[in-house]
Amino acid sequence: MIISKTQLLLIVLAPLLGSVVAGLLGRQIGRRGAQYATILGVAVSCALSAHVLWQLVAGGASPFNQNIYTFFQVGEYAAHVGFMVDRLTAMMMVVVTFVSLLVHVYTIGYMADDPGYQRFFSYISLFTFSMLMLVMSNNFLQLFFGWEAVGLVSYLLIGFWFKRPSAVFANMKAFLVNRVGDFGFLLGIAGVLLWFGTLDYATVFANAPLLQGQAVQIFAGHSWEIATIICVCLFIGAMGKSAQVPLHVWLPDSMEGPTPISALIHAATMVTAGIFMVARMSPLFELSQTALNFVLFVGATTAFFTGLIGIVQNDIKRVVAYSTLSQLGYMTVALGVSAYSAAVFHLMTHAFFKALLFLAAGSVIIGMHHEQDMRRMGGLRKYMPITYWTSVIGTLALVGTPFFSGFYSKDTIIEAAAHNAHHAHSWVATYGYWAVLGGVIVTSFYSFRLLFMTFHGKERFRDAHADHGHADAAHAHDDHAHGDASPGGHDDHGHDHGHDAHEPHESPWVVTVPLILLAIPSVVVGFFTVGPMLFGTDWRGHHAEALVPGQAVHFFTGAIDFLDPARDTVAAVGEEFHGPVAFALHGILAWPFALTVAGFLLAALLYLWKPDLAGRARSAFAPLVRVLEEKYGFDKLWIDGFAAGGVALGRVSRWIDSTLIDGVIVNGSARVVDLAATLLRRTQSGYLYHYAFAMIIGLIALLAVLMRFWR
Numbered sequence: 001m002i003i004s005k006t007q008l009l010l011i012v013l014a015p016l017l018g019s020v021v022a023g024l025l026g027r028q029i030g031r032r033g034a035q036y037a038t039i040l041g042v043a044v045s046c047a048l049s050a051h052v053l054w055q056l057v058a059g060g061a062s063p064f065n066q067n068i069y070t071f072f073q074v075g076e077y078a079a080h081v082g083f084m085v086d087r088l089t090a091m092m093m094v095v096v097t098f099v100s101l102l103v104h105v106y107t108i109g110y111m112a113d114d115p116g117y118q119r120f121f122s123y124i125s126l127f128t129f130s131m132l133m134l135v136m137s138n139n140f141l142q143l144f145f146g147w148e149a150v151g152l153v154s155y156l157l158i159g160f161w162f163k164r165p166s167a168v169f170a171n172m173k174a175f176l177v178n179r180v181g182d183f184g185f186l187l188g189i190a191g192v193l194l195w196f197g198t199l200d201y202a203t204v205f206a207n208a209p210l211l212q213g214q215a216v217q218i219f220a221g222h223s224w225e226i227a228t229i230i231c232v233c234l235f236i237g238a239m240g241k242s243a244q245v246p247l248h249v250w251l252p253d254s255m256e257g258p259t260p261i262s263a264l265i266h267a268a269t270m271v272t273a274g275i276f277m278v279a280r281m282s283p284l285f286e287l288s289q290t291a292l293n294f295v296l297f298v299g300a301t302t303a304f305f306t307g308l309i310g311i312v313q314n315d316i317k318r319v320v321a322y323s324t325l326s327q328l329g330y331m332t333v334a335l336g337v338s339a340y341s342a343a344v345f346h347l348m349t350h351a352f353f354k355a356l357l358f359l360a361a362g363s364v365i366i367g368m369h370h371e372q373d374m375r376r377m378g379g380l381r382k383y384m385p386i387t388y389w390t391s392v393i394g395t396l397a398l399v400g401t402p403f404f405s406g407f408y409s410k411d412t413i414i415e416a417a418a419h420n421a422h423h424a425h426s427w428v429a430t431y432g433y434w435a436v437l438g439g440v441i442v443t444s445f446y447s448f449r450l451l452f453m454t455f456h457g458k459e460r461f462r463d464a465h466a467d468h469g470h471a472d473a474a475h476a477h478d479d480h481a482h483g484d485a486s487p488g489g490h491d492d493h494g495h496d497h498g499h500d501a502h503e504p505h506e507s508p509w510v511v512t513v514p515l516i517l518l519a520i521p522s523v524v525v526g527f528f529t530v531g532p533m534l535f536g537t538d539w540r541g542h543h544a545e546a547l548v549p550g551q552a553v554h555f556f557t558g559a560i561d562f563l564d565p566a567r568d569t570v571a572a573v574g575e576e577f578h579g580p581v582a583f584a585l586h587g588i589l590a591w592p593f594a595l596t597v598a599g600f601l602l603a604a605l606l607y608l609w610k611p612d613l614a615g616r617a618r619s620a621f622a623p624l625v626r627v628l629e630e631k632y633g634f635d636k637l638w639i640d641g642f643a644a645g646g647v648a649l650g651r652v653s654r655w656i657d658s659t660l661i662d663g664v665i666v667n668g669s670a671r672v673v674d675l676a677a678t679l680l681r682r683t684q685s686g687y688l689y690h691y692a693f694a695m696i697i698g699l700i701a702l703l704a705v706l707m708r709f710w711r
Helices: 005-024 026-057 087-110 117-136 140-158 165-196 201-211 226-241 250-256 259-266 270-280 289-310 316-336 340-367 385-399 405-424 427-455 460-467 509-535 569-574 580-588 591-609 612-620 622-629 631-683 688-710
Strands: 064-074 077-085 215-219 222-225
Touching: 005 026, 005 064, 005 077, 005 087, 005 117, 026 087, 026 117, 077 087, 077 117, 077 140, 087 117, 087 259, 087 270, 087 340, 087 509, 117 140, 117 259, 117 270, 140 165, 140 226, 140 250, 140 259, 140 270, 165 201, 165 226, 165 250, 165 631, 201 226, 215 226, 222 226, 226 270, 226 289, 250 259, 250 316, 259 270, 259 316, 259 340, 270 316, 270 340, 289 316, 289 427, 289 631, 316 340, 316 405, 316 427, 340 385, 340 405, 340 509, 340 569, 385 405, 385 427, 385 509, 385 591, 405 427, 405 509, 405 569, 405 580, 405 591, 427 591, 509 569, 509 580, 580 591, 591 612, 612 622, 622 631
Parallel strands: none
Antiparallel strands: 064 077, 215 222
16 A cells, blocks of 8 residues: 555645635635635645554555655755655644644634624645644755744744734734744754754665764864754754743743634644654754753653643633643653653643643633633533533643543653653653653643633623623733633623623534543543554554564654664553553552652642632742742843843944944044045136145145254
């Protein structure tokens, strides 16, 4: 069985065609035409992607790696458009298109009253095309094209409501912070071209061992390994795209965009691009332990400390956003301990339950008539049963409850970090393990806090109706009215923002059906895929060699199958794997589950059983709460530090340019010439006796000089 080039082209071009139709012909075809064109395009892409994955996994097809088009060739350097489709790529293609398809359907209900309906469908379809170009590329130049295209479309989507100043600020923030990371990413690609002479993946990976031990002096007397330089620069790009500390500040503000794009950005597409890229570049990263330690440190810091910020958030979408930051940190930790397959496995499971949680949050916002502050909710489970139960499933998957999808991927990462800490004997490895372990209780606490504040307890929205706000309303939306509220006191669909006489209600079927379809893989996909994807077994835990003699046993064969056995942390964890049931039962007795239960009990105590304790705890830990509310000062660092410093530097540069260069050098030289010309012009009077007098004075001066010289 052979993967068809035509099939791959259809996968990429179908969403692009839908985007072009909806974007350029939106007025002619109307709302229904735009939604059907884009949904059809993404549905075709999803179906064909699933078929490609089936061909690779069950059909015995070989990975596809072929150039489709030559963009340019200058001497020995050439740029191509091509596809590399192996199991890693195919898995990403299915996840991206499946989540995107459900987001498209969800958008029909969520954006029903928005005047930019066709434009939004065009954008999200273009976003899907960009992500597919990124994950399917077979060279660094096409990777960079998809990388930048995803960033550009996310800029358009975050600032979709461009009349709202906070949305404009958020999309500009996302765009500029990502440019910082992309500068490092571009340097890494330049390093690849410099030392390998090509941008083709296969050639670079085949010659990667030649970099072992090679070094260069960037600064005199300081030698750096070439592999370390390339990998650190590439990872800086991943830090921006996958929102790792300190380039994480754009991600929470991206909540200014509509909820469907929040799900798309935070679930399966933009933020996971960096994780996918590092996994794809793993042959290079394995050459540098220094680069891996850097990845591990950044990921561990992101996993724990950004999760803490989620504890003090009151906007329902922002809590889920900080959860995304923390889970991206877990994936990055997996990359840092060489557990690349565990990282992309968590990427896959996370895509389903995080998209579910974001879309469930959007359903709550619809049911609450576009209210996002959890302090104005409560008791919604009887009004929104489908949203409630799907939210419960998403929450249980997120916190790593045994037998749910999130458990299998998250627990594997924690076990891999523990194995690395035990054998690496370095402070970075130990720090990474304790960070992901501490992140477990933090994740459990803010996740169940969201669930209890939104769906359980007192119906606080009735108090909001009566007195136009909660007692904490003065402090609500302290992030400048972020989320789905438009300027002028209206919500994002143009409705009046008041709460009078509105009862919460369940969302329409175009919203709830995607929730149900995402809830299913959030429960079962981890159970059935943990063995095949991570440990080379079938779903029951039996080794695949006994089932299909001669067939490759590792899911990521050809993509992630080159690890040194001494550093293969996933294989070490797999030695104790005896099937998904035994794995889950063992997890019940492990520390992560105990910490999960502790986070659940603490959240239940503060927000369900003794809600008055929450205010006391907030007062008791006021200094820590203030630090978390200020997000450790990173926003101030970027806005008041780097951005303000850049503005100040621009003012100094403008002063130098206008005062010194233009005023003194350019205009000053012109004034000198003008003054000299004015003085010389006065000597040309036209009177003969003036010239005779000047000649006499000149002759006297000349004689005086000559006489002095002869002496």
